[in-house]
Amino acid sequence: MNPMFHFARLLRSAGFVVTFVNTERNHALMLSRGRKRDGDGIRGLIARLNTGRGGGAGDSPPPPVTCVVASELMSFALDVAAEVGVAAYMLWGTSACGLSCGLAVRELRRRGYVPLKGITSVPK
Structure with missing residues (x-):
């Protein structure tokens, strides 16, 4: 979350209009008790913003x-952006180690290491 917040602040300081969207879980963690929690999805948000009903001051x-700028963990937002016809970018806010692991998945699949063979259930 922090890299996305910092990036949003930088964009805002450069004069961009920024709407920050996050998951319901993170939203609930960031809001104090008693405040309204809006669970609308990104499609609805984009539609409301584009029709001038974004609820802004x-x-x-x-x-x-x-x-749309999405974090690496919310890659579905790139598909939504393509659906509604706006540009989309991804901000990788995790460590270089996380990036390396993420990039290795394709090679692990190519070599047949994943998905794991012969495992029908994963113990809890």
Whole structure:
């Protein structure tokens, strides 16, 4: 979360209009008790922002959504951005070790190491 927050702040300081969207779980962790928790999905949010009903402060409607920046853990947002026809980018906020592991998955599959063969259930 922190790399995305920092990136959003940098974009905002450069004059971009930023809407920060996160998961319901992280949203619940960040909000204090008693505050409204909005569970709308990203499709609905983009639609509301593009029609000027984003719920932002001020009289003028917000500018249309032109780009989505997603974290590596929320890659489905890239598919949604393609669906609605806006540019999409991914911010990798984890360590270099995490990136290396993520990049190795394709090779592990190619060599047949994953998925694991012969395991029908995983113990809890």
